[in-house]
Amino acid sequence: MKLREFAQQLGLSPTTVSRALSGYPEVSEKTRKRVAEEATRLGYRPNINAVRLATGRAGAIGVVMGRSGEFHFSEFMGGLAERLGTEDIDILVSPMDDKNPTGEIQLYSRLAVSGRVDAVIVHSPEPNDERIALLHKLGMPFLVHGRSDIDVPHAWLDIDNEGAIRRATSHLIDLGHRRIAMINGRQGRTFSLHRDKGYRDALQARGLPFDPRLVAHGNFTDELGFRFARSFLEQTPRPTAFVAGSMMTALGIYRAARSIGLEIGREVSVIAHDDVFPYLTAENMVPSLSATRSSMRAAGARSADLVLQLLSGRPTEEVHELWPVELILRESTAPPPESA
Amino acid sequence: MKLREFAQQLGLSPTTVSRALSGYPEVSEKTRKRVAEEATRLGYRPNINAVRLATGRAGAIGVVMGRSGEFHFSEFMGGLAERLGTEDIDILVSPMDDKNPTGEIQLYSRLAVSGRVDAVIVHSPEPNDERIALLHKLGMPFLVHGRSDIDVPHAWLDIDNEGAIRRATSHLIDLGHRRIAMINGRQGRTFSLHRDKGYRDALQARGLPFDPRLVAHGNFTDELGFRFARSFLEQTPRPTAFVAGSMMTALGIYRAARSIGLEIGREVSVIAHDDVFPYLTAENMVPSLSATRSSMRAAGARSADLVLQLLSGRPTEEVHELWPVELILRESTAPPPESA
DNA sequence: GAATTTTACCAAACCGTTTTAAATTAATGC
DNA sequence: GCATTAATTTAAAACGGTTTGGTAAAATTC
Numbered sequence: 032m033k034l035r036e037f038a039q040q041l042g043l044s045p046t047t048v049s050r051a052l053s054g055y056p057e058v059s060e061k062t063r064k065r066v067a068e069e070a071t072r073l074g075y076r077p078n079i080n081a082v083r084l085a086t087g088r089a090g091a092i093g094v095v096m097g098r099s100g101e102f103h104f105s106e107f108m109g110g111l112a113e114r115l116g117t118e119d120i121d122i123l124v125s126p127m128d129d130k131n132p133t134g135e136i137q138l139y140s141r142l143a144v145s146g147r148v149d150a151v152i153v154h155s156p157e158p159n160d161e162r163i164a165l166l167h168k169l170g171m172p173f174l175v176h177g178r179s180d181i182d183v184p185h186a187w188l189d190i191d192n193e194g195a196i197r198r199a200t201s202h203l204i205d206l207g208h209r210r211i212a213m214i215n216g217r218q219g220r221t222f223s224l225h226r227d228k229g230y231r232d233a234l235q236a237r238g239l240p241f242d243p244r245l246v247a248h249g250n251f252t253d254e255l256g257f258r259f260a261r262s263f264l265e266q267t268p269r270p271t272a273f274v275a276g277s278m279m280t281a282l283g284i285y286r287a288a289r290s291i292g293l294e295i296g297r298e299v300s301v302i303a304h305d306d307v308f309p310y311l312t313a314e315n316m317v318p319s320l321s322a323t324r325s326s327m328r329a330a331g332a333r334s335a336d337l338v339l340q341l342l343s344g345r346p347t348e349e350v351h352e353l354w355p356v357e358l359i360l361r362e363s364t365a366p367p368p369e370s371a
Numbered sequence: 372m373k374l375r376e377f378a379q380q381l382g383l384s385p386t387t388v389s390r391a392l393s394g395y396p397e398v399s400e401k402t403r404k405r406v407a408e409e410a411t412r413l414g415y416r417p418n419i420n421a422v423r424l425a426t427g428r429a430g431a432i433g434v435v436m437g438r439s440g441e442f443h444f445s446e447f448m449g450g451l452a453e454r455l456g457t458e459d460i461d462i463l464v465s466p467m468d469d470k471n472p473t474g475e476i477q478l479y480s481r482l483a484v485s486g487r488v489d490a491v492i493v494h495s496p497e498p499n500d501e502r503i504a505l506l507h508k509l510g511m512p513f514l515v516h517g518r519s520d521i522d523v524p525h526a527w528l529d530i531d532n533e534g535a536i537r538r539a540t541s542h543l544i545d546l547g548h549r550r551i552a553m554i555n556g557r558q559g560r561t562f563s564l565h566r567d568k569g570y571r572d573a574l575q576a577r578g579l580p581f582d583p584r585l586v587a588h589g590n591f592t593d594e595l596g597f598r599f600a601r602s603f604l605e606q607t608p609r610p611t612a613f614v615a616g617s618m619m620t621a622l623g624i625y626r627a628a629r630s631i632g633l634e635i636g637r638e639v640s641v642i643a644h645d646d647v648f649p650y651l652t653a654e655n656m657v658p659s660l661s662a663t664r665s666s667m668r669a670a671g672a673r674s675a676d677l678v679l680q681l682l683s684g685r686p687t688e689e690v691h692e693l694w695p696v697e698l699i700l701r702e703s704t705a706p707p708p709e710s711a
Numbered sequence: 712g713a714a715t716t717t718t719a720c721c722a723a724a725c726c727g728t729t730t731t732a733a734a735t736t737a738a739t740g741c
Numbered sequence: 742g743c744a745t746t747a748a749t750t751t752a753a754a755a756c757g758g759t760t761t762g763g764t765a766a767a768a769t770t771c
Contacts, residue, residue: 033727033728034727046729049728049730077728077729078727078728080727081727081728081729084728085727085729086730
């Protein structure tokens with residue numbers, strides 16, 4: 032059913048009906064109510080593409096999906112979708128070819144000029160992120176999931192990576208650990224830098240030396256967790272504790288420790304960052320995994336909110352949100368064997 | 372830049388330009404080439420919403436995303452997005468509230484009538500799936516990822532779950548195992564039924580009894596893998612081998628076996644189904660995990676293809692694709708200890 | 712070389728809304 | 742009760758393309 036027919040049935044003009052449904056003030060309460068009722072009764076719904084053409088709004092927000100190590104992506108998306116489900120706003124997923132980094136900026140470019148999205152969410156930014164500069168230049172509203180040091184105003188939602196890792200590391204130091212290894216995320220991402228900083232600051236606060244041979248960077252995969260942990264554990268003296276960037280990394284570390292006969296929670300301590308997954312929980316690992324925790328799904332849902340706020344005119348400078356991170360201690364952390 | 376301006380610059384009518392760009396035959400090769408070149412040079416791109424309004428096509432395909440245990444979802448999506456990235460077709464993600472099963476059918480209903488998608492992908496169907504009946508009734512094109520027994524024609528792409536599990540189980544029997552446990556997917560899903568069948572058929576072919584106490588169903592989570600494996604291993608005599616529905620389940624089984632001091636690959640054998648993830652690989656587990664393998668990402672990419680074919684008129688009855696599944700033997704399978 | 716077909720292009724109608732600008736009706740002031 | 746103002750409603754013009762139904766020019770046929 033089209034607007035015209037529907038309006039005719041009501042004995043009103045299309046204009047009035049349109050305004051009634053979109054909540055404009057210049058229509059009497061009585062008519063508005065009648066229109067709303069009849070709309071649900073007769074099942075009239077405006078054609079979404081006509082609306083989009085007429086309003087110039089795309090009715091969608093864009094998310095770029097990388098190829099590798101993105102197991103947390105679906106949680107974020109889930110949160111996003113959950114919140115956006117009630118609005119008339121779609122989520123548009125674009126794939127990104129990680130192998131071709133110059134392609135990324137083109138991709139964002141295309142996304143922005145294509146007019147298919149009203150806003151974009153940028154993930155895992157870098158301190159000086161080209162994408163942010165580009166989107167700002169193009170005037171496309173966007174929210175950064177994470178942060179950037181770039182001197183371009185940008186709305187962001189981030190978790191306190193630095194604080195989380197500082198606390199995690201401090202806790203390990205408190206337990207008596209002196210050689211603490213860190214398996215961080217990809218080199219160059221802001222969140223990795225923040226975590227690095229949290230780690231170094233914690234060491235420095237206690238006067239412990241920073242040893243670059245105990246720090247590694249890479250994708251959040253079980254495999255890298257294993258490889259890095261393995262090579263760290265081959266050093267002498269070997270580290271007695273690990274700070275890990277993700278659950279998958281932690282799996283790799285557990286595996287590496289076992290492979291050389293070390294018992295986690297006794298000979299080696301581990302704290303990892305947990306994005307909270309329904310299918311793999313820190314609580315259930317053996318031994319249960321101490322973790323810094325922050326729900327990726329919640330971040331997705333909140334990101335949706337913030338994007339909606341941006342779109343309804345809230346100034347970019349106001350939209351900054353830094354989430355605290357819980358530190359949950361479980362069995363994988365204990366004093367080092369020497370001090371036992 | 373609008374079509375009108377662009378056409379004017381070329382000294383052509385909007386009609387001709389439109390046809391040239393959409394590849395209609397009634398335009399000379401020479402003009403078509405010129406139009407194409409100028410379009411890229413001047414950066415003209417048709418307004419997507421205008422196109423959608425005029426053509427009546429939504430330019431998007433819908434995917435419904437459940438909440439729980441969907442770690443393979445992002446791989447599927449990745450494949451989908453990869454393939455669709457070159458087309459002018461978006462992916463629309465709708466969230467589903469798993470807790471409210473009646474909501475699901477409403478969701479599909481809304482999705483179909485909203486006119487926001489040209490086609491829908493249905494995941495994890497049941498033998499008599501309401502969603503399939505609904506979409507058929509509504510005349511919305513759709514592809515089922517999996518299969519259904521429902522007597523409604525539907526296009527599908529599925530992997531040979533039955534054959535895969537039959538082979539896996541047979542292999543375990545060949546090795547000498549007699550008590551083989553099976554931790555399957557959610558009760559009622561077609562793929563779970565197929566796997567059940569493969570399992571039972573393999574047993575039957577060798578004259579082994581089917582013991583319902585060795586079969587469990589549930590979401591693909593590490594936790595359920597652990598819990599089920601644990602309870603199976605407490606039986607006497609205990610199973611000497613496991614067939615598992617997912618990598619996460621396998622993680623749980625490994626954990627359970629370890630927790631009671633059993634060595635996998637010697638005292639307990641495990642074969643799991645591997646959807647191929649970049650962040651967690653069967654090869655790298657310790658011991659490396661024997662697996663039935665089929666790439667979820669490839670399935671996503673192919674699904675995109677098939678949906679496009681459906682949309683361009685290929686008849687539903689022709690679109691059926693059953694993928695064979697590899698069985699890859701690694702260290703987690705060995706003869707049972709008794710026969711060693 | 713006239714009649715016919717084919718090729719290449721175009722003007723105008725249409726897709727289904729929103730929104731601007733104007734017209735009607737109701738309410739208020741005096 | 743008339744002029745003025747405010748509250749509703751509406752006709753018509755966007756929004757930016759595609760597609761229908763032609764027409765003029767070029768190629769073919771006889």
